[in-house]
Amino acid sequence: DGGITQSPKYLFRKEGQNVTLSCEQNLNHDAMYWYRQDPGQGLRLIYYSQIVNDFQKGDIAEGYSVSREKKESFPLTVTSAQKNPTAFYLCASSFDSRYGYTFGSGTRLTVV
Amino acid sequence: SQQGEEDPQALSIQEGENATMNCSYKTSINNLQWYRQNSGRGLVHLILIRSNEREKHSGRLRVTLDTSKKSSSLLITASRAADTASYFCATGPYNQGGKLIFGQGTELSVKP
Numbered sequence: 001d002g003g004i005t006q007s008p009k010y011l012f013r014k015e016g017q018n019v020t021l022s023c024e025q026n027l028n029h030d031a032m033y034w035y036r037q038d039p040g041q042g043l044r045l046i047y048y049s050q051i052v053n054d055f056q057k058g059d060i061a062e063g064y065s066v067s068r069e070k071k072e073s074f075p076l077t078v079t080s081a082q083k084n085p086t087a088f089y090l091c092a093s094s095f096d097s098r099y100g101y102t103f104g105s106g107t108r109l110t111v112v
Numbered sequence: 113s114q115q116g117e118e119d120p121q122a123l124s125i126q127e128g129e130n131a132t133m134n135c136s137y138k139t140s141i142n143n144l145q146w147y148r149q150n151s152g153r154g155l156v157h158l159i160l161i162r163s164n165e166r167e168k169h170s171g172r173l174r175v176t177l178d179t180s181k182k183s184s185s186l187l188i189t190a191s192r193a194a195d196t197a198s199y200f201c202a203t204g205p206y207n208q209g210g211k212l213i214f215g216q217g218t219e220l221s222v223k224p
Contacts (some may be wrong), residue, residue: 031210043155043214050185050210056213089140090154096210098162100145101202103154 002027006091006104012112013078013085021076021107023091031096032074037088037106038062046089049074050096078109084112118201118215125180126223131188133218135201142204144184145212148151149198158199193224200218 003080004025013019023032031050035043045058049068063082068074078085088108092101119134135144145164147155161168161184162175168175173189188195198219202212 033211035214042216045211047212049212068159088152092155094210098143098160098204098210100157101147101155101212102157103147104153106152108152 002103004077004087004091004093004102006107008107009105011107013109014112015026016080018077018079019072019090019109021089021109023074023076024062024072025074025102026072026092027093027102029093029095029102030071031094032068033094034058034066034074034076034091035092037090043090044083046076048081086108094106117132118218119197120218122219122221124221124223125191126191127191129191129222130221131195131222132195133186133189133199133201133220135215136187137201137203137213137215138182139177139203139205144175145202145204146175146186146195147202147214148175148183149200149217151197156164179180188220191220191222193222196220196222 011046032039033048034046037043044060046064047066049055065077090106091104117136145160146158149155157194160173161175172189177184198217200214200217201215
């Protein structure tokens with residue numbers, strides 16, 4: 001079955017550490033997106049990529065980095081520069097926004 | 113930047129009643145989409161309405177779009193307890209590639 005997979009489901013980070021969240025899709029979608037969701041709030045765009053080897057900053061890119069070396073994969077690194085990383089992270093993919101997004105099940109990141 | 117504002121923030125109804133959620137946005141759009149999120153899960157795409165459409169139906173869902181007022185509504189008819197979730201509108205701004213901007217969401221509770 002085609003879909004989008006995020007791992008891990010839960011992730012704990014110590015202060016000063018970098019952590020990488022995985023996002024893989026087998027839908028043959030060109031575009032991929034990372035969003036952050038804080039409790040009781042909507043989604044805020046971190047980074048997005050419309051084609052391999054190219055990506056753009058979203059509204060809250062500071063403290064995050066991404067790569068898009070393969071069409072199927074769009075990993076997100078939360079760096080130590082991100083001062084408040086505790087949140088629910090959602091990855092999505094699409095042919096483009098005219099057709100709607102397919103979302104992964106999310107990664108909940110907690111700083112300990 | 114949050115383009116969409118949703119109203120109400122929370123809605124509680126009895127099974128069998130209709131639920132109406134509203135979304136307002138600020139800029140010109142290519143389309144407007146509605147998504148559903150069960151607690152702690154990823155979002156699921158429900159319906160997409162293009163800027164040149166005024167109304168669209170899908171099962172028990174009815175979406176309207178008024179581009180002159182920059183607003184949309186989602187109607188769920190004959191609601192069920194399983195409809196309990198958060199509902200988000202998302203807009204695809206004109207000339208901003210494939211990215212979507214999400215509203216804050218409406219939390220719907222359907223009591224059996």
